[in-house]
Amino acid sequence: MDIIISGLLFMILLCRFDITLGKQCVKHDNCICVFDDDSGMIDLSSIGRTDGTPYFLDIPSSTDDFQYSYNPCGSFDEVSCIGVAACQYSPYQFIGYDIGVPDKVSFNYDGLNVIAQYSSADGVRNSFVTLLCDPGATSPGLDVTGELETTKYYMTLTAAAACPVPSPFPSLSSSSGLSGGSVLLIIFFVLLAVYIAAGVAFNKFKRGANGKELVPNLGFWATLPGLIKDGTRFVLSKVCKGRVTYEPV
Incomplete structure (x- = not known):
């Protein structure tokens, strides 16, 4: 399950940078x-x-x-x-x-x-x-x-x-099919659905879990908000103060 989680988080990062990865200048004329x-x-x-x-x-x-x-x-x-x-x-x-x-x-x-x-x-x-x-x-x-x-x-x-100037031509992105980011988002949500369904089924039928224990990797998801908070505080302290401070243990 940890491998699946890592893959899902990687897909999120790829989707975040879709504009940079997919941008092109499409020929209109010579x-x-x-x-x-x-x-x-x-x-x-x-x-x-x-x-x-x-x-x-x-x-x-x-x-x-x-x-x-x-x-x-x-x-x-x-x-x-x-x-x-x-x-x-x-x-x-x-x-x-x-x-x-x-x-x-x-x-x-x-x-x-x-x-x-x-x-x-x-x-x-x-x-x-x-x-x-x-x-x-x-x-x-x-x-x-x-x-x-x-x-x-x-x-x-x-x-x-x-230099780029405003274009009077119709939007190319709306008529060119799915963008790379759209495809990645579709893959992400499909994998997420598979992950949840497979995890719930495994916990129920193999481990006999009930209630919230059916959630796959419950411990990971329970600690994730705290990890995000700590990571955000760490980055902000580096960027804004130029140093890192730690709370006494």
């Missing part, structure tokens, strides 16, 4: 992703050019000899890069490589920032653009790390447009 917890959206449309030229042109890399061009949302052409969102350009060979097209973009939230991932038309190369929020940025900036791994390219876009 410019926008919407957070599935209704906390807003990221909209790059203000810095995505539509005239066939990149917003960022031939930015040098900090790790290789190539230059990189990038345009959120829309496509551009540069030498042999045709209809791309990101291009790797060699100023020595005068050749460009498709490292991402706008239609093949996905958005991922790593707990701190949204990362826009672009795949090339043939699916071989991938660019990862970290969207760094800076509400005070007067103009967006692009830092290019370059090709850290073969066919994988890394950049950081710093801009006010990378």
Whole structure:
């Protein structure tokens, strides 16, 4: 029974942190992703050019000899890069490589920032653009790390447009099925019901218990409020006073 209790308490902790574990930024279009917890959206449309030229042109890399061009949302052409969102350009060979097209973009939230991932038309190369929020940025900036791994390219876009803003779109969380926390809560209550039913049956038919003695692990549940109280006092004394005081025994 103690193992079951531990499992139930673990499920409660997992449910408590559901928002952090499950949050994602779901693609709405090539410019926008919407957070599935209704906390807003990221909209790059203000810095995505539509005239066939990149917003960022031939930015040098900090790790290789190539230059990189990038345009959120829309496509551009540069030498042999045709209809791309990101291009790797060699100023020595005068050749460009498709490292991402706008239609093949996905958005991922790593707990701190949204990362826009672009795949090339043939699916071989991938660019990862970290969207760094800076509400005070007067103009967006692009830092290019370059090709850290073969066919994988890394950049950081710093801009006010990378900051979450309120979303006018319908709630994604209400139409996307059960969240991770909902599933965990269902599992928790099912396990709780099984635990109580199995414990009562065991105490009644195997131990011949009656009344409150039918409650499984009665001693544990009777002492639990006191344990919680003592634990709370201990934590508060550490946080609020910077020291722990104990009552004399």
